[in-house]
Amino acid sequence: MQATKPVTKPTKQRKLLYQAPDHIRYKHFAAALSSKLKAAHCVNALPVRSGDTVKIMRGDHKGFEGKITRVDRQKYRIFVEGLTSEKVDGTAVFVPIHPSKVMITNLNLEDKWRKAILERKKTRLEKAKAVEKRPPKAPPKIVEEVKEETVEEKPVLEETPKEKKPKAKRKKTTKTAATKKPAKKATETKEGAPKARKPRAKRKTTEKTEKTEGGA
16 A cells, blocks of 8 residues: 655645545544543543533633534534523524533443444453553573583604705716717719808809809
8 A cells, every 4th residue: 555645734634524424524523531431441542423412621611511412524523412502683603613622521432333442442452451461571581502622632753854855966868879960961073072052152253163164
């Protein structure tokens, strides 16, 4: 259910008051109970009804006590027996009084529904008081079982100093004929003897000299 926002504007408050349905208007007729009735029924206030005896607590007729003869829910007023005023022509008229100005001194319990309401409220308040009087329950004690752990002492072994092994001497491997890189092929002469290769510049000069000698 969506929560309704409280109405704060006076114009809207008056509108809600004067356009309220009967079941809400009934609650606006609540009046305070006398100290004896409060102690007997454990209720502070109840809506007034015709047949209740009330005492006026404020206004021009303060202190007047009488029985309610009529309740006007349309105008939010009640009429008390004996409280009248005379018109100019001499006729007596009941004086309208707002229910907030009165205190109920005697309840009309002819209605069984009203009795049931009072009994229900009384039992509810008595239960609430009984709960308040109860001593607060102590929180359960949490007993932690401490297990004594027996630590087994392991025998300490004496560390023997490790003997350092001598580093193995690297064997000098002689380069075999297979591992050796093949030498550059030497230019063989007609006689078969190897001849050292000359640099390029010298080769060109020798070739030219040979040509010139051959041509001559």
